[in-house]
Amino acid sequence: MEMPSITPRFTAxxxxxxxxxxxxxxPAPQLLHLNATLADExxxxxxxxxxxxxxxxxxxxxxxxxxxxxxxxxxGHQFGQFVPQLGDxxxxxxxxxNDLQKQPREIQLKGAGPTPYSRFADGRAVLRSSIREYxxxxxxxxxxxxxxxxxxxxxxxxxxRRETVETAAVVCRTAPSFVRFGHFEFYYYRGEHxxxxxxxDWVIDxxxxxxxxxxxxxxxxxxxxxxxxxxxxxxxxxxxFCHGVMNTDNFSILGLTLxxxxxxxxxxxxxxxxxxxxxxxxxxxxxxxxxIGHWNCVKxxxxxxxxxxxxxxxxxxxAQPIADQxxxxxxxxxTKRWADKLGLRDHRDGDTDLIDGYLNxxxxxxxxxxxxxxxxxxxxxxxxxLADGIRDEIIDIAAFDAWAENYRTRLRAEQSxxxxxxxxxxxxxxxxxxxxxxxxxxxxxxxAGDMSEIGNLFAVLAQPFDEQPHHAHYAAExxxxxxxxxxxxxx
Ligand code: AMP
Ligand code: MG
Numbered sequence: 001m002e003m004p005s006i007t008p009r010f011t012a013x014x015x016x017x018x019x020x021x022x023x024x025x026x027p028a029p030q031l032l033h034l035n036a037t038l039a040d041e042x043x044x045x046x047x048x049x050x051x052x053x054x055x056x057x058x059x060x061x062x063x064x065x066x067x068x069x070x071x072x073x074x075x076g077h078q079f080g081q082f083v084p085q086l087g088d089x090x091x092x093x094x095x096x097x098n099d100l101q102k103q104p105r106e107i108q109l110k111g112a113g114p115t116p117y118s119r120f121a122d123g124r125a126v127l128r129s130s131i132r133e134y135x136x137x138x139x140x141x142x143x144x145x146x147x148x149x150x151x152x153x154x155x156x157x158x159x160x161r162r163e164t165v166e167t168a169a170v171v172c173r174t175a176p177s178f179v180r181f182g183h184f185e186f187y188y189y190r191g192e193h194x195x196x197x198x199x200x201d202w203v204i205d206x207x208x209x210x211x212x213x214x215x216x217x218x219x220x221x222x223x224x225x226x227x228x229x230x231x232x233x234x235x236x237x238x239x240x241f242c243h244g245v246m247n248t249d250n251f252s253i254l255g256l257t258l259x260x261x262x263x264x265x266x267x268x269x270x271x272x273x274x275x276x277x278x279x280x281x282x283x284x285x286x287x288x289x290x291x292i293g294h295w296n297c298v299k300x301x302x303x304x305x306x307x308x309x310x311x312x313x314x315x316x317x318x319a320q321p322i323a324d325q326x327x328x329x330x331x332x333x334x335t336k337r338w339a340d341k342l343g344l345r346d347h348r349d350g351d352t353d354l355i356d357g358y359l360n361x362x363x364x365x366x367x368x369x370x371x372x373x374x375x376x377x378x379x380x381x382x383x384x385x386l387a388d389g390i391r392d393e394i395i396d397i398a399a400f401d402a403w404a405e406n407y408r409t410r411l412r413a414e415q416s417x418x419x420x421x422x423x424x425x426x427x428x429x430x431x432x433x434x435x436x437x438x439x440x441x442x443x444x445x446x447x448a449g450d451m452s453e454i455g456n457l458f459a460v461l462a463q464p465f466d467e468q469p470h471h472a473h474y475a476a477e478x479x480x481x482x483x484x485x486x487x488x489x490x491x
Contacts, residue, residue, distance in 0.1 A: 001051060004043035004097040006066045009104055009206050010177065011096065017183075017199060018072040023060025023092050024113025024123065026156045026168060031055050032451050033134065033153040033458060038174065042099050042107075042151070049152075057094065058152045058172050060112035064095040071115040075189060076182035076249025077299055079283055084189055086182060086249050087117025090125060093178070104176050104206060107151065111170045124160045128443050129491030130169035131454060133260040135442065137173065139434040139461040140257050145235045146228070147257040148175040153454070155446070162490050167447075175256055177207055181300040182249035188303035196307055203253055218307045223322050226297045228255025230326045233293040234333035237286070238341060239430060240266035240369040244276035245489065246284045246292045248299050262487040265433040267478050268366040271359065277488040290334070294326045340428045341373050342407070343421035345414055354410060357403050367393035368477050370433050377425040380418050381408045430464035431475045437482035438474060 011018055031054075039049045048054055056062035063069060071088035078086075092115065095107040110133065111125030125133075130153060140147040151172040158168040179199075187195040204211050204221050211217040211224075232255050236243065243250070244262035252258040264275035271287040279285075284292060301323050305315040338355040339347055362372050375390045384404065394400040411421065434457070442453035460471045468474075478485075 001047050002045070003048060003065060004099075006064070006095060007098055007104070008067070008096050010072070010093065010106060010179075010202070011068075011070050013198065013202055016073065016195070018070040018093070019116070020068045021071040021092060021115045022063070023069050023094070023109060025061045026059040026112075026154070026170060027158050029055055029059035029061065029154045029156050029170075031058065031152060032155045032169070032446070033454050035138065035149070035151050035458075037462075038149050038151050040100075042097065042105060042174070055154070058109070058154045059156070059170060060092070060094070060109050064107070067095050069094045069109075069112070071117060072178075072183065073117055073186055074180050074182035074249055075186035076180070076247050077185070077296070078245075078247040078249065079279070079281075082185070082189065083249075085117070085186065088115055089118040089121055090115070090123040091178070094172075105174050106176065106178055107172060107174050108178060109170050109172055111168060122160065124158075124168045125170065125491060126160050126162055126166040127155055127169040127446060128166060129261065130155075130171045131443050131446060132263070132439050132487075133171050133173070135434050135439060135454065135457055135461065136260040136263055137257070138458060139265075139464070140241070142462045142464045143235075143239055143430055143433075145239070145241070145257060146232060146255055148173050148178070148252075150174075175252070175254070175258070177203070177252075177254055178258070179203055179253040180249050180258070181251040181253065181296060181303070182247075183253070184300060184303040185248060188306070193306040196304060200304065200307055207254060218304065219318060219322065222301060222304060222319075223325065225253060225255060225300065226322055226326050227329050229293050229297055230290075230330035231255070231333045232257065233290045233330055234337050236289055237334060238337040238428075239433060240269065240286070241433075242266065242273060242275035242284070242286050243289065244279065244284060244487070246289065246296065248296050251296050251300075261491055262489055264436055264487060266369045267435055267437075267483065269359070269362040269369040269372070270366065271363050275487065277486040290330050293330070294323075297326055298323050337428075341425065343377065343416065343425040344410070345416070348410070348413070350410070354403075354406060357406070361394055361396065361400055361403060364399075365393060365395040370430060371475065371477065373429040374426070374431055374475075377422040377429065379404065379407070381411050381416060382418075427465055431467065432460050432464040432471070434461055435478060436485045436487065437478040440482065440485055 057064050069092040073087040076086050091108050091110045092112045099105045114123030134150040134153045137147050137150045154170045156168045159165050160168045211220040242264050250259040262276035273286045274282045301319040308315040308318045445453040460474050
């Protein structure tokens with residue numbers, strides 16, 4: 001059996017950044033789903049993934065050959081409050097390798113048992129939340145949004161106590177690095193500033209080699225992360241994705257979507273939509289995500305001030321302009337995404353009003369976010385005959401017709417060709433997103449022993465922009481009794 005060779009990078013940093021922690025064995029593990037495409041990318045062919053050992057690695061029952069599992073420590077701002085110590089409380093790094101493109105990949109198990117950072121929790125994850133992370137991260141990948149990936153989903157009859165007793169599962173997930181903003185905050189707020197440079201240099205040397213060794217490397221690197229985060233927020237907004245727990249410990253140093261807990265793709269559009277039942281104040285509501293992304297970047301810059309200059313004043317003078325880049329980068333990325341979603345080729349005065357007007361219509365009508373944008377591709381510039389499918393979602397028809405007239409005028413002004421525009425729009429307005437009720441159906445079936453819906457959704461969400469006529473029902477709005485499924489931090 002040929003295995004990709006282990007290449008320790010993060011664990012080469014050693015303590016205190018990470019320490020060896022073995023996974024706790026999981027009884028009677030069952031491979032519920034394998035991401036065969038990702039396995040191939042990692043150089044894990046069918047001979048490996050089909051072997052009995054593979055299941056034992058994915059369950060945490062055997063160590064990956066030639067590697068000892070590790071956990072790392074971090075801190076973070078949770079709902080605005082600083083928590084000095086968090087860490088991999090239930091995640092373990094179980095391998096580091098190069099993928100077939102020779103790019104670094106870390107392999108983690110989530111739910112593999114307690115670590116020194118578990119605080120009073122059990123180190124486990126339940127099947128319900130594991131299915132959500134597994135499908136959610138791959139749905140985001142299918143949409144072309146930077147994210148951690150999911151390699152395998154393992155279930156077990158082991159009971160796990162949450163509000164009720166559920167069963168345990170482990171998600172095996174991969175990323176070039178799982179380092180978070182909170183890793184830097186940990187050392188900064190403890191006053192261990194000498195620990196910042198080795199970690200930052202590791203991130204730069206491993207993941208931003210273009211900045212490696214440069215005198216201004218920290219500034220270049222931080223600017224890059226701030227830019228990636230701003231662009232990521234624009235991507236989230238553009239597909240109606242709500243993260244739910246945008247704490248700095250859930251923000252990736254590579255600008256990846258990370259830690260899928262009470263996330264959600266919006267069905268009915270509401271700009272103030274809160275996807276996480278636990279987030280009573282709506283700190284992480286959809287419309288606040290871009291601002292929170294900025295706030296988190298400021299926290300990262302704060303934690304890395306000692307890297308920038310000798311005195312806090314001098315460091316702040318360098319950090320402030322980096323922080324100030326965020327709004328413009330976000331605005332530019334967002335404007336482009338909204339324009340793409342409307343099928344506009346260039347930017348003109350008044351386009352912002354056009355998109356705001358559309359969002360406003362959707363908001364007032366509680367129209368379905370994904371369907372409303374998808375269907376807009378059917379609108380024609382020469383007649384309003386085909387607009388019906390779109391108008392159906394809107395309560396204020398007169399307001400829609402007035403808006404559509406402006407939209408047609410705008411399209412004609414750039415000589416837009418309907419068929420070409422529809423093609424462009426369908427390539428950015430997904431037909432299929434992981435709606436809560438779809439995830440819930442897969443969870444209910446899985447809890448009753450039927451894993452097939454996990455595979456069905458996985459396949460549909462891999463091609464979210466394709467029509468997939470046999471799967472059109474996966475693009476339906478939630479049935480009335482499934483509109484208000486609540487998801488919380490309990491996982
Ligand atoms: P999360 O809200 O999932 O991002 O988790 C926040 C922190 O709590 C992280 O340090 C997690 O590792 C930790 N944590 C969450 N759930 C558990 C659990 N069941 N066992 C141990 N640690 C956990
Ligand atoms: Mg987390």
